[in-house]
Amino acid sequence: MTITDYLTKDWDESKTLTREECLQILNFPDNQLDLLIEAAFKLRTKYKGNRVNIQLLTNVRSGNCTQNCAYCAQSRDSQAPIEKYKSVSDDKLYGDNNLVDEFHLSRHCIGLSGMGFTDKEIEELAERIAHMKKSGTHICCSIGFLTEHQARILKAAGLDRINHNLNTSRRFYPEICSTHTYERRIQNIRMLQSIGFEICCGGIIGMGESKEDVVDMLFDLVAIHPESVPINFLLPVKGTRLANRDISGLTFEYGIKILCLARLLLPKSDIRCAAGREIYFKGHEKELFKVADSIFASGYLTEGGQSLEATFRQIENAGFTWAIESKDE
Numbered sequence: 001m002t003i004t005d006y007l008t009k010d011w012d013e014s015k016t017l018t019r020e021e022c023l024q025i026l027n028f029p030d031n032q033l034d035l036l037i038e039a040a041f042k043l044r045t046k047y048k049g050n051r052v053n054i055q056l057l058t059n060v061r062s063g064n065c066t067q068n069c070a071y072c073a074q075s076r077d078s079q080a081p082i083e084k085y086k087s088v089s090d091d092k093l094y095g096d097n098n099l100v101d102e103f104h105l106s107r108h109c110i111g112l113s114g115m116g117f118t119d120k121e122i123e124e125l126a127e128r129i130a131h132m133k134k135s136g137t138h139i140c141c142s143i144g145f146l147t148e149h150q151a152r153i154l155k156a157a158g159l160d161r162i163n164h165n166l167n168t169s170r171r172f173y174p175e176i177c178s179t180h181t182y183e184r185r186i187q188n189i190r191m192l193q194s195i196g197f198e199i200c201c202g203g204i205i206g207m208g209e210s211k212e213d214v215v216d217m218l219f220d221l222v223a224i225h226p227e228s229v230p231i232n233f234l235l236p237v238k239g240t241r242l243a244n245r246d247i248s249g250l251t252f253e254y255g256i257k258i259l260c261l262a263r264l265l266l267p268k269s270d271i272r273c274a275a276g277r278e279i280y281f282k283g284h285e286k287e288l289f290k291v292a293d294s295i296f297a298s299g300y301l302t303e304g305g306q307s308l309e310a311t312f313r314q315i316e317n318a319g320f321t322w323a324i325e326s327k328d329e
């Protein structure tokens with residue numbers, strides 16, 4: 001049976017796709033893409049309804065990182081002319097949190113550059129999180145390696161979710177970063193899960209990895225079973241090691257196949273089309289929202305993005321909704 005027949009006639013959600021079937025999905029014929037999108041759409045509708053969850057991202061600590069992640073404008077090796085600061089102002093942080101509440105967005109994501117933190121830094125962060133939690137905002141924090149003690153401080157402050165990405169496959173990871181290991185990331189995620197955090201964990205496509213690497217990363221994500229899976233599509237940043245990476249393979253067709261595969265493997269998770277959405281999926285929002293139920297609006301850590309108003313219009317024009325009705329969603 002071909003993968004097309006399997007998906008359209010004999011699809012059984014309870015069966016895990018094999019590695020071979022996953023690769024067939026990444027090589028799905030472009031002229032039959034509608035069939036693949038419809039298979040993903042069924043699961044998206046079943047578990048996620050008709051809403052696109054919008055996240056707003058605030059960069060709380062920017063630049064001066066000790067790590068050498070090749071894609072990152074904040075890394076120790078990056079020459080990218082970004083703004084660098086140790087701690088964003090209360091005005092900006094709480095102002096963004098108010099926007100999330102005012103517009104009924106799904107979540108406020110806060111990112112901190114760096115991999116290690118002192119207990120004092122974590123206590124200060126916890127105070128700010130506790131302040132924002134007073135209005136009931138759902139908060140996710142993208143942060144490096146925490147000690148269990150530090151993770152518990154953030155949990156006690158009310159932090160809901162932590163983002164810690166795998167980024168790519170275990171095999172390809174050393175090509176992207178040599179200052180920490182893939183295994184350390186997995187262990188950090190396991191520790192966070194053991195103390196009750198929701199997990200946001202995904203990767204970046206277009207760094208030079210093979211399709212087999214994409215499948216391997218997705219299989220590791222299935223084992224982690226994160227509540228949210230952000231898939232980023234590389235935006236090569238001038239001044240980083242990947243500035244001149246060939247991104248000609250990053251087409252809408254390839255991108256949507258990856259998101260479909262993520263949806264088929266992790267049907268109940270939020271599948272987020274993160275960085276690169278505005279570039280690689282431009283004009284294809286209707287198809288995109290049939291598969292992904294989650295996006296960022298208003299920019300990324302060091303890159304600009306689409307305004308909130310333009311994002312709302314785009315979602316509505318594609319026939320989807322975005323506002324959350326209750327903070328418990």
Ligand code: SF4
Nearest residue numbers: 065067069072075114
């Ligand atoms: S991705 Fe995070 S750990 Fe890696 S260089 Fe950027 S800020 Fe540092």
